[in-house]
Amino acid sequence: MIKRILGTETEFGIAARHSESVDPVSTSLLLINQYPYLPSTRILWDYEHENPLLDVRGFEVEGERERPGPDYNRLLNKVLANGGRLYVDGAHPEYSTPECTHARDVVIYEKAGDRILRQCCEAAARMKEPSHLVLFRNNTDGKGNSYGYHENYLVDRLVPFETLMKHLIPFFVTRQIYAGSGKVGAENRMPPAPYQISQRADFFETLVDLNTMVKRPIINTRDEPHADSAKYRRLHVIVGDANMAETSTYLKVGVTAMVLTMIEENGPLPEIELEDPVRSIKEVSRDIGLKSPIRLSDGRKFTAVEIQRLYLEAAHRYFERSEADPETRDVLTKWESVLGRLEQDPMQLSRELDWVIKLELIRSYMDKKKCGWDDSRLAMMDLQYHDLRSGKGLYAALEKDRYVDRITTDREIEQAEQNPPTDTRAYFRGTCLKKFPKEVYAASWSSILFDIGNTTIKKVPLMEPLRGTQSLTGSLLESARSVEEVLSRLSM
Amino acid sequence: MSKQEHKTDRKKETGKKEEETASGSKSAEKGKKIKEDLDKLMDKIDDVLEENAEEFVKNYVQKGGE
Numbered sequence: 001m002i003k004r005i006l007g008t009e010t011e012f013g014i015a016a017r018h019s020e021s022v023d024p025v026s027t028s029l030l031l032i033n034q035y036p037y038l039p040s041t042r043i044l045w046d047y048e049h050e051n052p053l054l055d056v057r058g059f060e061v062e063g064e065r066e067r068p069g070p071d072y073n074r075l076l077n078k079v080l081a082n083g084g085r086l087y088v089d090g091a092h093p094e095y096s097t098p099e100c101t102h103a104r105d106v107v108i109y110e111k112a113g114d115r116i117l118r119q120c121c122e123a124a125a126r127m128k129e130p131s132h133l134v135l136f137r138n139n140t141d142g143k144g145n146s147y148g149y150h151e152n153y154l155v156d157r158l159v160p161f162e163t164l165m166k167h168l169i170p171f172f173v174t175r176q177i178y179a180g181s182g183k184v185g186a187e188n189r190m191p192p193a194p195y196q197i198s199q200r201a202d203f204f205e206t207l208v209d210l211n212t213m214v215k216r217p218i219i220n221t222r223d224e225p226h227a228d229s230a231k232y233r234r235l236h237v238i239v240g241d242a243n244m245a246e247t248s249t250y251l252k253v254g255v256t257a258m259v260l261t262m263i264e265e266n267g268p269l270p271e272i273e274l275e276d277p278v279r280s281i282k283e284v285s286r287d288i289g290l291k292s293p294i295r296l297s298d299g300r301k302f303t304a305v306e307i308q309r310l311y312l313e314a315a316h317r318y319f320e321r322s323e324a325d326p327e328t329r330d331v332l333t334k335w336e337s338v339l340g341r342l343e344q345d346p347m348q349l350s351r352e353l354d355w356v357i358k359l360e361l362i363r364s365y366m367d368k369k370k371c372g373w374d375d376s377r378l379a380m381m382d383l384q385y386h387d388l389r390s391g392k393g394l395y396a397a398l399e400k401d402r403y404v405d406r407i408t409t410d411r412e413i414e415q416a417e418q419n420p421p422t423d424t425r426a427y428f429r430g431t432c433l434k435k436f437p438k439e440v441y442a443a444s445w446s447s448i449l450f451d452i453g454n455t456t457i458k459k460v461p462l463m464e465p466l467r468g469t470q471s472l473t474g475s476l477l478e479s480a481r482s483v484e485e486v487l488s489r490l491s492m
Numbered sequence: 493m494s495k496q497e498h499k500t501d502r503k504k505e506t507g508k509k510e511e512e513t514a515s516g517s518k519s520a521e522k523g524k525k526i527k528e529d530l531d532k533l534m535d536k537i538d539d540v541l542e543e544n545a546e547e548f549v550k551n552y553v554q555k556g557g558e
Contacts, residue, residue, distance in 0.1 A: 013554050017542075024556065091556035142549065147557025212558040238558070361537075368534045380545035381537065383552065392540055403533070 003101045004257050005154035005227075005424060005465045008110060010242050011092040011147040012117060012388070013136035024091035029075055031133060032086050032093050034123035035116060037418065038078055040437035044070060045077035045087070046444035049226065055210045056161050056223040056233065079443045081418045081434050082112060083426030092147055093117060093135070098426030099445070099465050102327050103254030105421055107246050108408050112416035118388050137242050138386035139199040142379060144187045146203045148212060149242035153235045153257060154227060154465060156264050164235065165208065165219050167263050170272040171256075171311055172218055172239045173281045174304040176201065177290060177346075178338050179252035181241035182355035184362070184373070184382040186286075193286045194373040195362070197355045199241045201285035207277060212238050218277055226445035228463045235260070239281075244386060244395040246407045247352040251338065254331035258315055267318040270310035273297040288359065290346055305343045312336055351405045354395075358385050361394065428460075428468030431477045432486075439483040450483050458487055 014031070016022040047068075053061045068076055078086040083098030095113035100106050117135055124133050140146045155164070180197035190202040209217035218239050225234040237256070243249045262269055274280050275295040283292060284304045293301035302310075312335055319328060341348040350360040362378055371377070387393035390400075398404045420430030429448055433440055441451035445465075450458045462468055480486045542548045 011557050013552075015548075015552050017548075024554070090558065092554070141552050141554040143553060145554045145557065147554055150558075361533075364530050365534055365537060368531070376546035376549055377541060379549045380542055383549065384541065392542075394537065394540070397536060397540060398533075401533070403529075 003423070003466060004260065005152075006100050006103065006106050006253055006257060007097045007152045008106060008253070009094060009096045009148070009150045009152070010110065010113060010137060011089060011094045011149065013138055013141065013147060013386075014093060015134045015136070017132035017134060025088065027133065028088045028091060028093045031117075031120045031124055031135075032078055032088060033075065034120045034127075035078060035086060036119065036123060037081070039081050039433040040440060041078075042074065043077075043079045043433070043440050044073045044442035044449075045079070045085070046442040046447050046449060047073075049444065049446050050224065052222055052224050053210075054223045056221045061210055079429070079433060079440075080116070081420070081430055082109065082416055083420035083424075083430035083433075084109060084113065086113075086116060093120070098420050098430065099424040100421050100426075101423050101466075103250050103257060103331060104327060104407065105416075106253045107249045108412050108416045109421070110249060111246075111408060111413045114388055115413060115417055118390065121388065134392075135388045136383060136386040137244060137388060138181060138383070139241055140183065140187060140203075142183075142185065142187065142383070144189075146187075146200060146216075148238055149200075149240055150212075151237040151240055151253060151256065153237070153260055154225065154232050155235050155260055157225075157229070157231055157233050159264050161221075161233075164260075164263060166273070167259065167269050169207070169218060169277050170270075170274050170307055171259055172237070173274060173277050173294070174284060174307045175252065175255065176241070176281075176284060176355075177304050177308065177342055178255075178335075178349075178353055179240055179243065179248050180285065180353075180355040181243055181248070181386075182358035182382070184379050190282055191286070195288060195359060196285040197288060198281075198285040200239065201281045204239060204278060204281050218281065227465050241354070242386075243354050245352060245354040245357060245404060247334065247338070247405060248354045250407055251331065251335055254327065255311075255315075255335050258319075258328060258331060259311060262314060262318050265318075268314045270307075270314055272302075272307060272310065288346065288355075290342055305339055308335075308339055312339060351403065357395070357398065357404055358382065361385070361398070422470035422474075423466075425462040425465050425468030427470045428462065428473050428477070431473075432483075435477060435480075436483050436486075450487065452483050452487075460487075460490065 014024055014028055053063045076088050080086055085096040087094050097106060097109035121133050121135055139149055176198040181199045183196045183199045186193045186202055188202045203216050204218050205215045206217045208219045210221050220236045220238045222236045225232045240252055273296060275297050280294045290305055293303055295301055315332060346356055349356040362381055385394040390396050420426040429443055432448055439450050439452055441457050442449040446462050448460050476489055
């Protein structure tokens with residue numbers, strides 16, 4: 001299978017205990033500026049190629065492009081040794097993984113991000129004010145305010161956007177059955193529910209649009225590839241939940257990448273058109289028994305598991321013919337096993353999938369306490385499941401006591417905090433930052449700029465995310481004694 | 493979260509009577525163990541759960557995401 005560039009962005013919910021009058025922007029800024037292991041605190045984020053207002057449908061919407069001055073830029077942005085980015089977006093701390101090509105690496109780098117944020121929290125806690133900061137890796141405050149978790153997949157520009165949409169809509173509406181994080185209650189004036197599979201489903205009000213904050217679309221049309229735009233588009237997926245469970249993230253990213261490959265290669269995808277995807281996404285989220293049928297435009301009816309099975313069967317047919325790499329084979333096996341168990345009895349997944357882990361935890365608690373769904377402790381459990389603090393987070397507690405299955409190791413996560421993936425341009429970015437922290441003037445996804453005391457700042461464009469890898473630049477970066485040498489050997 | 497995975501016991505379908513009894517008492521033991529583990533876990537949740545859950549949940553408001 002061709003290598004695909006993958007990466008995710010997580011916005012964290014932020015709260016301060018014992019304090020009601022906390023300004024989220026300054027608290028978020030204070031928080032990310034506590035991180036002790038940055039290669040340099042002087043590096044700017046290079047906004048030159050960024051334009052989130054460009055729409056794939058061929059127009060640009062009005063709005064203010066972000067261009068902070070140098071001091072504020074440094075306060076807002078931290079370029080990490082692992083090639084990722086820690087920053088403040090709106091009123092939230094946010095972490096972007098470096099570019100990866102394996103779904104399992106995305107899981108590892110997301111967990112490395114949690115580790116970074118946890119250290120920020122601990123450092124802030126050692127200061128006097130504001131004390132007791134709490135971070136949540138979730139997507140909602142439970143009162144109608146949602147914050148995002150965005151996946152990014154680089155896809156071939158030649159694939160018509162309509163083709164992507166057609167195949168992705170039924171897939172996105174139903175993949176929550178393994179990728180949902182679980183939620184107590186309903187929001188955004190949607191029909192009541194004691195428990196839902198997805199954190200985000202209630203917030204999707206339209207099918208296709210550029211928005212991410214209001215009237216959220218199932219398919220987002222932002223056209224900002226952070227790469228050669230003649231060759232690539234970056235599919236910006238805003239419909240997913242931030243997961244705690246490693247299997248949920250692994251399948252969410254791994255299966256989506258696989259479906260994109262089949263779309264790009266004209267693979268045998270199921271011909272399915274949902275009658276009302278915006279309604280269905282909320283109905284699937286409320287169907288914790290996974291038995292309710294979804295109506296298609298042609299009158300047929302399938303359950304969410306059945307729709308996922310049609311995609312799985314297509315993938316089996318497609319990857320039988322082509323050379324599937326070990327990760328693709330592993331994702332296929334896990335996907336099949338998970339769908340089989342979801343069909344029999346979803347509670348069998350209570351060690352692997354977030355929404356089931358959380359549901360089992362809450363049900364056991366309700367049994368023990370003899371309480372109902374309206375008990376406020378359940379909403380607290382829902383929130384605290386996502387708490388990043390190791391002594392307080394409920395997922396963290398389950399993980400520590402081995403109640404949940406993992407696919408990564410602590411050692412790998414620790415390594416990923418300070419080391420970039422080796423198989424993308426993140427390697428070049430991260431390695432330059434670590435080796436020449438004083439000379440790096442600015443960085444972005446598609447560039448790195450050096451200030452070596454000359455009259456001009458030298459920019460190395462990184463428009464091809466599959467270059468700048470260890471195999472292409474490792475020996476150069478290892479042997480070079482100065483930035484001048486790197487630049488001259490890159491013949492700049 | 494059960495510590496042991498739920499597995500269909502194939503021995504039961506094919507196997508002998510002794511095995512059936514043995515695996516039967518084994519799964520009863522398993523069940524007891526799971527119950528004890530869950531009880532411990534629920535007590536632990538009470539220990540870590542934020543005090544004043546109602547107030548905490550009420551005060552947690554996030555605006556300006558994405």
